[in-house]
Each structure stands twice: as structure tokens, then as C-alpha cells.
Amino acid sequence: MTDLDLFSLQREHLFFTWSSQRDVRPLEILDAAGARFCTREYGWLWDLESQVYNVGCGHRHPHIQRRMIAQIEALPAAAPNALLPIRAELGRLLAAHTGLAKAFLTTGGSEANENAVKIARLVTGRSKIITRRSSYHGATLAILGIAGDDRKRPFEADLAPGLHIDDPYPVPVAAAGDPSIWSRNLDQLLDREDPRTVAAVLLEGFTGTNGMQIPPADFWQHVRRRCDEHGILLIADEIFSGFGRTGRWFAVDHWGVRPDMLVVGKGLTSGYAPLAGVVVNAAIAAHFDDHKLWCGLTTYAHPVSCAAAVGALEVLAAEDLPGNAARVGELLGARLDDLWRLHPQRIRGHRGLGLMRTVELREPAGALARRALDRGLYLPFKGDAIFLCPPLCLTSDDVGEIVARLEQALAP
Ligand SMILES: Cc1ncc(COP(=O)(O)O)c(C=O)c1O
Incomplete structure (x- = not known):
């Protein structure tokens, strides 16, 4: 042909x-x-x-391929809740690398963010989500509405307006090092919206094709403090920037901040199979011991994708x-x-x-x-x-x- x-x-x-x-x-x-x-x-x-x-x-890494082939031979299909050694192994690795407690595994990144939002709303009982003005968190409808990126334009008329803080850069030269410009911005938005109604602040660990802008040194710490003051959950979307892309396991590691939820995808399997996830802290994990987790789709935590992820995490660490x-x-x-x-x-x-x-x-x-x-x-x-x-x-x-x-x- x-x-x-x-x-x-x-x-x-x-x-x-x-x-x-x-x-x-x-x-x-x-x-x-x-x-x-x-x-x-x-x-x-x-x-x-x-x-x-x-x-x-990297392409066609033999270790990841072997892990996937072994899982295809052992058991290529299983319902999302079935017990499987490969799932337990992946859960353990994700907890070890993120320092968080428990992961909810999805098929792609947009859905992972949608689930992070659902989890934030279930845990806090609040509804509002704050994002950056030019943030991208995926292309499914709810997350398009929540994020600021232009890709929502054809659907915007039917979406509730998002709640955005200005991008914390570029800082005007005269104000370089003055965190008040963007921190005031967040504080004003919280005041206006009533922080008791805000479930989460959702930010990319490091912005992708909307700029790859390096935030002021204390940006993340300031957001963390405000979230803690008001009982708001901090969600870092590391779908693009996670698993070593920025030179650390996760971009938030550059700023020493611990989010309540880390959303992962892409590099999780090195792209060898579709998988993404929301990794949450111990308090959020414990909430669902006695409350129903209203989340799940047919192919979540797919066994072959889990094998690809275990293989990729092993390669990332070993090399x-x-x-x-x-x-x-x-x-x-x-x-x-x-x-x-x-x-x-x-x-x-x-x-x-x-x-x-x-x-x-x-x-x-x-x-x-x-x-x-x-x-x-x-x-x-x-x-x-x-x-x-x-x-x-x-x-x-x-x-x-x-x-x-x-x-x-x-x-x-
Ligand atoms: C930061 C970020 N969040 C979410 C997504 C959406 O992920 P997916 O395309 O796997 O749904 C992307 C994709 O580029 C992304 O860069």
C-alpha cells in the first residue's frame, strides 16, 4: 500500500x-x-x-513491552474492581513516588481531572473550582468549562463561566519579586466568591503549551497557605509535567509544595497504553472509607495499562x-x-x-x-x-x- x-x-x-x-x-x-x-x-x-x-x-522500551506482553498473556481483561497483582503493584509504586496515599485510575487525563473535581466536591461539599486564566486541563465538557484555555470557545455559550486567577506571570519588571500582584488576585477572587463555597484550586504543576512560564518562587506556597486557611483542596495537574519531564519526579517538587491531589497521565505509561489517575492524600482516601465514591467507567485501571505503568515507573527509577x-x-x-x-x-x-x-x-x-x-x-x-x-x-x-x-x- x-x-x-x-x-x-x-x-x-x-x-x-x-x-x-x-x-x-x-x-x-x-x-x-x-x-x-x-x-x-x-x-x-x-x-x-x-x-x-x-x-x-523513549520509544519501544523492551522492559515496558515485556511487562505488557506478560499481562496480555496472564489476563488481558478484567473489571475495574477485580483484585489483580499488577494493580496492587501499581498502587504501591504510585504511593511511593508521589508521597500520597491512594490512587483512582482512569483512562485518560481529561477524565482524571473530571474525577479530581468530583472527588473535591464529594469531600468538601462545596462546588466552586478555581483555575488559571489560560490553563488547560482537558477537552471533556465539564473540565473545558472549568479551565481557561481557548479550546472551549465553540461550546462556551452553554458552559458556566469559569473562575480564574490571572496567570502569575510575566511579572512586570518594576514589580519583579513582588508577590502581591498575583497573590492579591487570588485573595480578591476568594473574597468575592466566599472561600467557604470553593472546593478546590486546580493548577498545572508546570504549564504546558500555554507558555511553560516559570511562576514566582513563592507562588505555590502562597496558594497552599490560602487553601489551608479556607479548607480548600489544592489539586496539581501533572499530566504533562509529571514523571520526570521537568527534571524532578513532579513539577511541584521544584517549589516544595505538597498538593492534596496529584493528577497524572501521559508519562505514567510512557504512552504505551491509555491510563491516568488521581492520587489523593490520606485524609481524602479515608473520607471514602465510609462515603460512596461516585466515580468509575468500564475500562478503568485496565490490566494491560497497569502493566505498562508499572514498567514505565520501573524504567524511570532504574534509569x-x-x-x-x-x-x-x-x-x-x-x-x-x-x-x-x-x-x-x-x-x-x-x-x-x-x-x-x-x-x-x-x-x-x-x-x-x-x-x-x-x-x-x-x-x-x-x-x-x-x-x-x-x-x-x-x-x-x-x-x-x-x-x-x-x-x-x-x-x-
Ligand atoms: C496539563 C494537562 N491536563 C490534562 C490534559 C488532558 O489529558 P488527555 O489528553 O489525556 O485527556 C493534558 C493534555 O495535554 C494536559 O497537558
């Missing part, structure tokens, strides 16, 4: 996501290994999007991929500094943590992303920004290779 035949066949009977179907230009993936994948159209490409920020452990992301990410940041210095007329700046980085251009980024394909780079972009979020197994040599190719694409 030629690539054109495959495209026509797939397009005839299957939708592509987030696109008008006539405009979509998908690549055909033939193979993948480590931090790269091979396409029919461009050959091997560095995967700077990790298949939608998913494949943390210290969070540590690698910190070291290699720092080098990537330094090399991007060099590139910025060499091309200030094309690059406005760059920022990020670990292997979660963005470069802001002085022009729309689409043309650069298209040229990068011919240089062997798969480069996600949005507006004037490109994103560099490769698998966490990237090496220092890979960084040199990627930045050299990026420079070629930048200066054609």
Missing part, C-alpha cells in the same frame, strides 16, 4: 483530532526507537513532541530519567542560549525546566517547523512558539545534534 492509499483509506473512515479533516497532513510512522521515530515521508525524526508529550521513557532530564535539559537550555545570542533577530527568548522547553520566535513558527522536518526534527509549535519536549532518555550528544539541526532550519 502506498502512503497516499493509506491516507485516503484512513481518512475515509476515521476522524483526525483537532483539525478540519481536509487540512490535516498526517505522517505515517514506520518505526521508532529511543528519542526518534521513522516516517515514510521524512525518514528518522527527533521526536520533540514525544507523541503528544507522552513517551517519557533515573528525571535526573537525566534535569542534566540534559540544562545543557539544552545552555545551547538554546547560544542560539538566541547568535540569532536575536529571529528568537525573542526561551525558557523551561528539564526537557519541557519553549523558544519564542519573532515570527509565526509554522514555517520553521516545516523546514525542521527536512532537517530531521519533528517540532511542535503554536503561534510564535516552538516546543522542545523530547523523550527523557535524550543524551548530551543528541542535544548537540538537535540544536545544530534547529540552527540550520532557522537560517535556511
Whole structure:
């Protein structure tokens, strides 16, 4: 079958996501290994999007594959409440790595956030959820309404307005280091809404494609304090930023804050199978000892997905991929500094943590992303920004290779 035949066949009977179907230009993936994948159209490409920020452990890792195959052979299907060794093992690992008590496992990240909201409402008996103005927490209807991201626009008329604090950055130069700007913002919102009606504050551990902005040093601690004062639950959505992507196991670890719930997905299985979850503290877990947990769908805690997650968590720990992301990410940041210095007329700046980085251009980024394909780079972009979020197994040599190719694409 030629690539054109495959495209026509797939397009005839299957939708592509987030696109008008006539405009979509998908690549055909033939193979993948480590931090790269091979396409029919461009050959091997560095995967700077990790298949939608998913494949943390790298492509086709044999340990994760073996774990999944073993589970497929042992028992590939089981109802969500059935007792299975692989589920018990995953629960133990999640508690050990998050420092929290108990996980509720779902299929995808949006649903995990929906369940976090349900849990917050069940535990507190309150309804309001506060998010950041440009936050993204998923595309199912309830969470679209709660978050601030633009992807809710076509449905907005039918959604209750969200409750948002301003993004805590960029801080105006004159006020740099003055936390009062954004903390006043949260305090005013709490006053206006009556904090006794607020169930939770839901924030991304580190924002994804809405900016990868580093918050002021005491932002998280301030939010934590306000939540504690008013009995509000703090939920960190680490679906994008968790499992080593920012150079720590979880982005909130950079700011020493302990949320009441941690929402995880994507890197949890390194994208090898659909799984996400809400990990909660001991008090929340205990609440449901005697209260019904009104949550659950047919394929939750799927056994093969649990096996993929156990495999991925073992790889992350054994290969210290969070540590690698910190070291290699720092080098990537330094090399991007060099590139910025060499091309200030094309690059406005760059920022990020670990292997979660963005470069802001002085022009729309689409043309650069298209040229990068011919240089062997798969480069996600949005507006004037490109994103560099490769698998966490990237090496220092890979960084040199990627930045050299990026420079070629930048200066054609
Ligand atoms: C921070 C964050 N939350 C939630 C989601 C939604 O996850 P999913 O696409 O698995 O539903 C995403 C996806 O990109 C995300 O980045």
C-alpha cells in the first residue's frame, strides 16, 4: 500500500483530532526507537513532541513491552474492581513516588481531572473550582468549562463561566519579586466568591503549551497557605509535567509544595497504553472509607495499562530519567542560549525546566517547523512558539545534534 492509499483509506473512515479533516497532513510512522521515530515521508525524526508529550521513557522500551506482553498473556481483561497483582503493584509504586496515599485510575487525563473535581466536591461539599486564566486541563465538557484555555470557545455559550486567577506571570519588571500582584488576585477572587463555597484550586504543576512560564518562587506556597486557611483542596495537574519531564519526579517538587491531589497521565505509561489517575492524600482516601465514591467507567485501571505503568515507573527509577532530564535539559537550555545570542533577530527568548522547553520566535513558527522536518526534527509549535519536549532518555550528544539541526532550519 502506498502512503497516499493509506491516507485516503484512513481518512475515509476515521476522524483526525483537532483539525478540519481536509487540512490535516498526517505522517505515517514506520518505526521508532529511543528519542526518534521513522516516517515514510521524512525518514528518522527527533521526536520533540514525544507523541503528544507522552513517551517519557523513549520509544519501544523492551522492559515496558515485556511487562505488557506478560499481562496480555496472564489476563488481558478484567473489571475495574477485580483484585489483580499488577494493580496492587501499581498502587504501591504510585504511593511511593508521589508521597500520597491512594490512587483512582482512569483512562485518560481529561477524565482524571473530571474525577479530581468530583472527588473535591464529594469531600468538601462545596462546588466552586478555581483555575488559571489560560490553563488547560482537558477537552471533556465539564473540565473545558472549568479551565481557561481557548479550546472551549465553540461550546462556551452553554458552559458556566469559569473562575480564574490571572496567570502569575510575566511579572512586570518594576514589580519583579513582588508577590502581591498575583497573590492579591487570588485573595480578591476568594473574597468575592466566599472561600467557604470553593472546593478546590486546580493548577498545572508546570504549564504546558500555554507558555511553560516559570511562576514566582513563592507562588505555590502562597496558594497552599490560602487553601489551608479556607479548607480548600489544592489539586496539581501533572499530566504533562509529571514523571520526570521537568527534571524532578513532579513539577511541584521544584517549589516544595505538597498538593492534596496529584493528577497524572501521559508519562505514567510512557504512552504505551491509555491510563491516568488521581492520587489523593490520606485524609481524602479515608473520607471514602465510609462515603460512596461516585466515580468509575468500564475500562478503568485496565490490566494491560497497569502493566505498562508499572514498567514505565520501573524504567524511570532504574534509569533515573528525571535526573537525566534535569542534566540534559540544562545543557539544552545552555545551547538554546547560544542560539538566541547568535540569532536575536529571529528568537525573542526561551525558557523551561528539564526537557519541557519553549523558544519564542519573532515570527509565526509554522514555517520553521516545516523546514525542521527536512532537517530531521519533528517540532511542535503554536503561534510564535516552538516546543522542545523530547523523550527523557535524550543524551548530551543528541542535544548537540538537535540544536545544530534547529540552527540550520532557522537560517535556511
Ligand atoms: C496539563 C494537562 N491536563 C490534562 C490534559 C488532558 O489529558 P488527555 O489528553 O489525556 O485527556 C493534558 C493534555 O495535554 C494536559 O497537558
